[in-house]
Amino acid sequence: MRDETHELLRKLGLTTFFGNPGSTEETFLKNFPADFRFVLALQEASAIAMADGYAQATRAPALVNVHTAAGLGNAMGNLLTASMNHTPLIVTAGQQTREMLLMEPWLTNVEPEMLPKPWVKWSYQPVRAEDVPAAFMRAYAIAMQPPAGPVFLSLPLDDWEKASLGTAIVRTVSTRVAPDPERIAEFAAAISAAQSPVLIFGASIARGSGWDQAIALADKLGVPVWAAPASERAPFPEDHPLYRGGLPFATGPLAGKLAGHDLALVVGAPVFRYYPYVPGDYLPSGMRLLHITDDPAEAAKAPVGDSLVSDSVIALEALAELVAARTNRAVLEPAQQHRLASQPQAEPAATSDGILSARQLFDALASVRPDGAVLVEESPSNLAELHAAWPITEPDTFYTFASGGLGWDLPASVGIALGERDSGRNRPVIAIIGDGSFQYSVQAIWTAAQHDLPILFVVPRNGEYAILKSFAVLEETPGVPGLDIPGIDIVALAKGYGCHGVRATTVDEVAAAATAAWKRSGPTVLEVPIAPTVPPLL
Numbered sequence: 001m002r003d004e005t006h007e008l009l010r011k012l013g014l015t016t017f018f019g020n021p022g023s024t025e026e027t028f029l030k031n032f033p034a035d036f037r038f039v040l041a042l043q044e045a046s047a048i049a050m051a052d053g054y055a056q057a058t059r060a061p062a063l064v065n066v067h068t069a070a071g072l073g074n075a076m077g078n079l080l081t082a083s084m085n086h087t088p089l090i091v092t093a094g095q096q097t098r099e100m101l102l103m104e105p106w107l108t109n110v111e112p113e114m115l116p117k118p119w120v121k122w123s124y125q126p127v128r129a130e131d132v133p134a135a136f137m138r139a140y141a142i143a144m145q146p147p148a149g150p151v152f153l154s155l156p157l158d159d160w161e162k163a164s165l166g167t168a169i170v171r172t173v174s175t176r177v178a179p180d181p182e183r184i185a186e187f188a189a190a191i192s193a194a195q196s197p198v199l200i201f202g203a204s205i206a207r208g209s210g211w212d213q214a215i216a217l218a219d220k221l222g223v224p225v226w227a228a229p230a231s232e233r234a235p236f237p238e239d240h241p242l243y244r245g246g247l248p249f250a251t252g253p254l255a256g257k258l259a260g261h262d263l264a265l266v267v268g269a270p271v272f273r274y275y276p277y278v279p280g281d282y283l284p285s286g287m288r289l290l291h292i293t294d295d296p297a298e299a300a301k302a303p304v305g306d307s308l309v310s311d312s313v314i315a316l317e318a319l320a321e322l323v324a325a326r327t328n329r330a331v332l333e334p335a336q337q338h339r340l341a342s343q344p345q346a347e348p349a350a351t352s353d354g355i356l357s358a359r360q361l362f363d364a365l366a367s368v369r370p371d372g373a374v375l376v377e378e379s380p381s382n383l384a385e386l387h388a389a390w391p392i393t394e395p396d397t398f399y400t401f402a403s404g405g406l407g408w409d410l411p412a413s414v415g416i417a418l419g420e421r422d423s424g425r426n427r428p429v430i431a432i433i434g435d436g437s438f439q440y441s442v443q444a445i446w447t448a449a450q451h452d453l454p455i456l457f458v459v460p461r462n463g464e465y466a467i468l469k470s471f472a473v474l475e476e477t478p479g480v481p482g483l484d485i486p487g488i489d490i491v492a493l494a495k496g497y498g499c500h501g502v503r504a505t506t507v508d509e510v511a512a513a514a515t516a517a518w519k520r521s522g523p524t525v526l527e528v529p530i531a532p533t534v535p536p537l538l
Contacts, residue, residue, distance in 0.1 A: 001129060001130075001132055001133070001159055001160050001161070001162050001163070001164045002027075002028065002030065002031070002160045002161075003164075004133050004164040004166075004167060004168050005132060005133050005136060005160075005168070006033055006036070007167070007168065008133050008136055008137065008168040008170065009036075009063070009136065010033075010035070010036075011170045012061075012136075012137075012140055012170065013060060014061065014062075014063045014090070014140075015033075015035060015036045015037065016036070016037045016039060016054070016062065016063070016422075017029075017036065017037070017038045017039065017063050017064070017065055018039045018041060018047045018048075018050045018051040018054070018062060018063070018064045018065070018415070019038065019039075019040070019041065019044075019047045019064055019065030019066060020040065020041050020042065020043060020044050020046075020047050020065075020066065020067060020071065021065060021067065022066075022067025022068060022070075022071060022094060022107075023067075023094075023107070023157075024067065024068045024093070024094025024095060024096060024107060024157045025065055025066075025067060025068075025092075025093070025094040025157070026094075026157075027094070027157045027158070027159075027160045027161070028065070028092070028094065028155060028157075028160055029065070030160065039418065039447065039451070040447065040450070041411065041443070041444065041447055042443035042444075042446055042447070043074060043441070043443050043444075044066040044067065044071040044072070044074040044075040045074050045075050045076075045077055045078045045407055045411075045440075045441060046078075046407075046410075046411035046414075046441045046443060046444040046447070047064050047065070047066060047075065047411075048064055048066075048075045048078040048079055048082060048089070048091070048411075049078045049081070049082075049407070049408045049409075049410075049411035049412040049415065049441065049444070050411045050412065050414050050415035050418075050444065050447065051063070051064040051082075051089055051415060052078065052081070052082045052085060052087045052089060052408070052412055052415060053376075053399065053411070053412030053413060053414065053415030053416040053418075053419065054415035054416070054418055054419045055087050055088060055089060055415075055419075056085070056087055056207070056399065056412075056415075056416065056419075057396075057415065057416045057418075057419025057420060057423065058419045058422060058423055059207075059209075060088075061088035061089065061090060061140060061143050061144060062087075062088075062089055062090070062415075063089075063090045063092065064089055064090070064091045064092070065092050065093070066091065066092070066093045067093065067094065067107075068093050068094050068095060068096070068107050068108070068109050069093075069107065069108065069109035069110065069112075069115060070107065071093060072091075072093050072109065072115055072116060072152075073115070075091070076116070076119065077405045077407060077408075078405070078407060078408050078411075079091065079116060079119045079120070079150060080119045080403050080405055081401045081402060081403040081405055081408045082119070082149070082150045083118075083119040083120065083149050083150055083403075084232075084401075084402035084403045085203075085232060085401070085402045085403075086147050086148045086149055086204070086207065086295070087148065087149065087150065088143035088144050088148040088149065088150070089143060089149075089150035089151070090136070090139045090140060090143055090150075090151055090153065091116070091120070091150055091151065091152045091153070092152075092153045092154075092155055093109065093112070093152070093153075093154055093155070094154075094155055094156075094157050095108070095109055095112060095125060095154045095155060095156040095157065096108045096109075096156065096157065097156060097157055097158045098129075098156045098158055098159070099158070101156070109154055112125045112152075112154030113125060113152075113154070116150075116152040119150065120149070120150050120151050120152045121142050121143065121149045121150065121151050122138075122139065122142045122151045122152070123151065123152040123153075123154070124138075124139070124152070124153055124154070125153070125154035125155070125156070126153075126155070126159070129156070129158075129159035129160075129162035130162065130163075130164065130165050132155060132159055132160075132164075133164060133168035134168065134169070135153055136153065136168070137168060137169065137170065137171060139151045139152075139153055141171065141173045144173055144175050145173050145174065145175065146175060146176065146177050146294040146295070146311065147293075147294050147295035147296075147297075147298075148175070176208075176294075176311040176313075176314060177294055177309060177310055177311050177314075178310060178311065178314050179292070179308055179309075179310035179311075179314060179315050179318060180308065180310075183308050184308065184310070184315060184318050184319065184322065185322060187265070187290050187292075187308060187319065188318075188319055188322035188323045189322075190263060190288065190290060191221070191263060191265060191290070191319070191323050192323050192324040194262050194263035194288075195262050196223075196260060196261045196262050196263075196330065197221065197223050197261060197262070197263040197264070197265065198223055198224050198225075198226065198258060198261040198263070198264050198265070199214075199217070199218055199221070199223055199224065199225045199226070199264075199265050199267070200225075200226045200227075200228050200247065200264055200265065200266045200267070200269065201214055201225060201226070201227060201228065201235035201236050201267055201268060201269070202227070202228040202231055202235055202266070202267060202268035202269020202270070202312075203228075203231050203232045203233035203235060203268060203269065203402070204235075204267075204268030204269065204293070204294060204312040205233075205235040205236070205267060205268045205312050205313065205316070206233035206234060206235050206395065206396065207233060207268075208268075208311065208312055208313040209313070209395065209396075210235075210268075210312060210313035210316055211235075211236065211237065211395045213313050213316035213317050213320065214235060214236050214267075214316055215236070215237070215240065216316070216317075216320045217316050217319055217320045217323070218236070218240070218242050219242075220320055220323060220325050220326075221323060221325075221326050222242070222326050222329035222330055223242065223326070223330045224242060224244045224261075224330055224332060225240070225242045225243050225244060226244050226245065226246065226247050226257070227243075227245065227246040227247065227340050228246075228247060228266065228268075228269030228270070228272065228273070229246060229247045229248060229249035229254060229272050229273045229274070229342050230246075230249045230273040230275075230342060230402075230404070231246060231269065231340065232399065232400050232401060232402040233398060233399065233400075234340060234392035234395075234397070234398040235268060235269075237392070237393050237394075237395075238339050238340065238391040238392050238393055239391055239393045241332075242332070243335060243339075244332070244333070244335050244336065245335055245336035245338065245339050245340065245341075246336075246338075246339065246340040246341055246342050246387075247272070247342065248342050248343070248538060249272070249273050249274055249275055249342045250274055250275070250276060250277070250278035250280075250538055251274055251277070251278055251279065251280045251281070251282060252278045252279055252280020252281070253278060253280070253538050254272060254274075255280055255281050255282060255283055255284050256280070256284070258283065258284050258287060259284040260284070261284070261287060262286055262287055262288065263287065263288050263289075263290065264283070264287060264288075264289045264290070265289075265290045265292070265319075266289065266290070266291045266292065266293075266305070267292045267293075267312050267315065267316060268292065268293065268294075268312035269293070270293070270298045270301075270302070271289065271291050271298070271302035271303070271304065271305050275404065276471065276474060276475070278538065282303055282304045283304055288305075288306075289304050289305030289306070290305060290306055290308070291305040291306065291307040291308065292307075292308045292310055292312060292315045293307065293308075293309065293310075293312070294309065294310060294311050294312065295309075296309055337388050338383075338384035338385075338387050338388050339387040339388065339391055339392075340387045340392065340398075341383040341384040341386070341387040341388075342383070343383065343384055343535060343536055343538060344384055344536060345359065345384040345385050345388060345535075346384065346385075346533050346534070346535035346536055353531075354505075355505075355529055355530065355531045356505070356506070356507065356510075356528060356529070356530050356531065357385070357530060357531050357533075358381075358382040358385040358386070358460055358530050358531075358533070359385040359388065359389060360507055361458075361460055361510060361528050361530055362382075362385055362386050362388075362389035362390055362432075363389045363507075364507045364510040364511045364514070365389070365390070365430070365458065365510065365511075365514055366389045366390045367511060368511045368514050368515050368518075369390075369430070369514075370427075370428050370518055372394060372397065372425075372427040372428075373397065373427060373428050373429070373430055374396070374397050374398075374399070374416060374420065374427050374428070374429045374430070375390060375392070375397060375398050375399075375430055375432070376398075376399045376400065376409050376412060376413040376416060376429060376430070376431040376432070377398070377399075377400045377409060377431075377432045378400065378401065378406065378408065378409030378410065378431075378432070378433050378434065378437045379432050379433060379434040379437065379460055380434065380437075380466075380467035381434065381462070381466035381467040381470065381533070381534075381535050382432075382434070382460055382530075382535075383535075384535065386432060397427075399412060399413075399416060406436070406437045406440045407437070407440030407441040408441075409431060409433060409437070410431060410433050410437070410438065410440075410441045410442070410444050410445070410457070411441045411444035411447070413429050413431035413448075413455055413457070414444050414445075414447050414448045414451075414453060414455065416429055417429040417448065417453040417454065417455050418451060418453060421453070428454055428455075428456070428518050429453075429454070429455045429456070430455070430456045430457075430458060430514075431455060431456070431457045431458065432458050432460070433457060433458070433459055434459070434460060434462075434466075435459050435460065435461040435462065435463065435485065435488060435490065435527075436464075436465045436485055438457075438459050438490065439485075439488070442493055442497070443497065445457060445493075445494065445497045445498075445499050445523060445525060446497040446498060448499065448522070448523040449497060449498035449499050449522055449523055450498070452521050452522045453522065453523055454517075454518070454520065454521060454522065454523070455523045455524075456514060456517040456518065456523075456524050456526060457494075457499075457523065457524065457525045457526065458514075458526045458528065459490045459525065459526065459527045459528065460528055460530045461488075461490060461527055461528065461529050461530065462529075462530050462531070462532040462533075463484060463485060463486050463488075463532065464483055464484045464485060464532055465482075465483045465484075465485065466532060466533060466534060466535065467535070468480070468483050469483055469534045470534050470535050470536065473534060474538075490503075490525060490527035491503050491525070491527050493525075494524075494525030494527075499522070499523045499524065499525045500517070500520060500522065500523070500524045500525070501524075501525045501527070502524065502525070502526055502527070503526075503527045503528070503529075504526060504527075504528050505528070505529060510526070510528060513526050514526065
């Protein structure tokens with residue numbers, strides 16, 4: 001069974017495994033093929049995020065191996081993010097020996113098909129050992145078909161010693177869904193007839209390599225372009241003259257940004273990501289919303305709007321052909337300085353006590369960044385300052401988490417860097433990770449060191465969960481405990497995991513450390529103390 005499954009995975013291109021092996025997985029990994037690669041993560045959540053980053057960077061599915069119920073439980077936070085990222089992952093976990101399952105021995109996954117839900121498209125434990133290769137083929141097909149996403153297989157450890165039914169059958173599946181011709185024509189007519197339309201683009205455009213198609217439609221219409229709120233990928237170049245920025249992720253403020261327009265076209269994003277709750281109308285008065293998504297669930301749960309299920313990029317191409325070019329180009333208000341970020345900046349350009357502000361740190365980094373550098377971000381309290389200093393002007397150069405669950409971006413940057421190396425692009429990766437976020441998956445920097453990946457991890461250290469203090473202001477909840485995190489030595493942690501660790505306290509030191517890091521073959525962790533602030537959420 002093992003050899004036949006390995007051959008199937010080889011034919012599917014799934015020869016890189018991410019994981020953290022346990023006793024119930026060793027029979028699957030026995031006699032690991034020489035042409036396969038196992039990327040070891042020190043914790044299962046990190047393994048999921050590394051595979052997610054790798055799959056996004058290579059635009060191909062990835063395979064993750066975790067340890068029965070305990071390991072899958074560890075992985076669930078980042079499995080949630082992979083699901084919302086629409087990343088095709090095949091997650092496998094070992095299961096106890098079939099002969100013992102009735103009495104539920106130690107480490108049994110008691111309900112293996114239930115545990116990963118609702119964050120997988122399909123979960124399955126083969127009824128018999130002979131079905132294992134076919135289950136992998138079905139898992140691959142489901143993960144790849146739109147909307148792409150993770151799937152889960154529970155594999156009893158004794159299955160691998162059973163005889164197979166023969167060579168596994170390899171099948172191919174389609175990964176794109178074309179729009180209904182009548183429906184897309186109706187959408188095009190509505191857009192052409194609108195007096196003041198607006199475009200709202202989402203991460204599916206980036207996942208589908210659709211920047212050129214998005215630009216073509218925007219240029220033909222000459223109307224404002226917004227990024228959908230809390231977008232995990234940049235859907236449009238931020239230096240384009242029609243680009244306005246990222247919409248707020250609260251109901252009332254979002255509708256306020258769209259005031260004055262009579263039609264909004266949302267492509268490749270949910271309608272909408274909202275958090276926190278700020279009451280108000282979903283849309284300004286007199287506005288019609290059209291929604292294009294490859295996810296029927298997103299179309300169904302949208303509180304307003306008319307939907308069309310389609311691949312985002314195919315729909316953009318069709319609309320660019322069908323809509324009428326507008327002669328009365330829109331009069332544009334100034335683009336927001338904080339670009340993709342949902343909230344405005346909170347702090348001055350400098351501080352009086354010599355401690356750098358977040359904006360000074362990010363300006364220094366941007367001033368020395370190499371061409372094509374890939375930015376990975378998980379620093380919630382500094383989003384506005386980061387995006388103001390670092391516009392996204394090239395495709396596939398920005399990644400963050402779609403879920404809001406911390407601990408994804410650091411290990412994901414490891415997978416992205418590995419994907420950059422495997423693809424031959426070899427673009428440098430910089431991960432901006434807050435000092436609180438850094439602790440959720442700190443062990444992932446060990447994997448970066450083991451693979452000698454040229455990643456610059458920048459940790460703005462403010463010694464607090466500043467974003468939670470912002471929520472405390474909004475929610476009127478003073479006196480919440482546990483919002484300060486003093487006494488952490490980031491540089492010592494970096495060195496302990498085998499990375500180059502350095503602390504910088506001035507603009508010149510930051511620039512010098514970043515420049516040196518990008519000349520170094522392995523990972524660097526740069527700790528920078530910054531002035532604590534409580535940023536506005538809206």
